[in-house]
Amino acid sequence: MAPAVDESPENAKRRQILDGARKVFLAQGFDGASMGEIAKVAGVSKGTLYVYFDSKESLFTALTTEEKRSLAEVLFKLDPGDPDVRGVLRALGLSYLRRMGKPEHISSIRMVMGAAEKFPHLGQAFYEAGPCQGLARLSAYFDSQVAAGRLSMEDSGVAAQHFLDLCVSGMLRRLLFSVGEPPTEAEIQRNVENALRVFFAAYGPQDRPSDPSASPRLRAL
DSSP: OOOOTTOOHHHHHHHHHHHHHHHHHHHHHHHHOOHHHHHHHHTSOHHHHHHHOSSHHHHHHHHHHHHHHHHHHHHTOOOTTOSOHHHHHHHHHHHHHHHHTSHHHHHHHHHHHHHHHHOHHHHHHHHHHTHHHHHHHHHHHHHHHHHTTSOOOSOHHHHHHHHHHHHTTTTHHHHHTTOSOOOOHHHHHHHHHHHHHHHHHHHSOSSSOSOTTSOHHHHTO
16 A cells, blocks of 8 residues: 555554555465554554554454555546547456456455355445446446447446456456466457457447447348
8 A cells, every 4th residue: 555645644544554464364365364463563562552553353354444445536537528438348358357357356356255144234335335336337337428429328337337347358267276377468458358258249339330340240230
């Protein structure tokens, strides 16, 4: 978590604790982590740790939700005024898959899934801060493109889910089960291009082709 400009001592200490907590949670999982170990790795006393977070659950929630919310804000910063919708979505898809394919990101998903069985509110907080925020931003972008005549759809929320699912198609499940290596750049690009073809076949503007380079068969859809 990068330090903010002119960060206050309180915020700097809080960030220091979250950085240490991230290392411990990723290494030991939620159940295996202890507040004592987190304090040690973060370089603070247990007393200081409890001033900022009164329990392991509150610390875990803060860590996961703040990071996912920040990530959603960066990944889904989409320009509604850019007429090149395909280019905007290509850039989003590539950034999204590069992030999703990182081993530490996969580990964080597994960690939350494991903790959510015992503490369902942790899973809900993670989902609302990350996936829900991203879907809401993408849905709002799609609404703007429908209004501009660049896309055609009845439910932008469903379309947002479709696009992201198409991007990770076959990749996320494999990584969650530790099957194979993280995706290569070529695999990421191939997944995104396939997602774009299917997405625009379903949601492209109905009065004109969305991509002049598309095949005649796709332009006829």
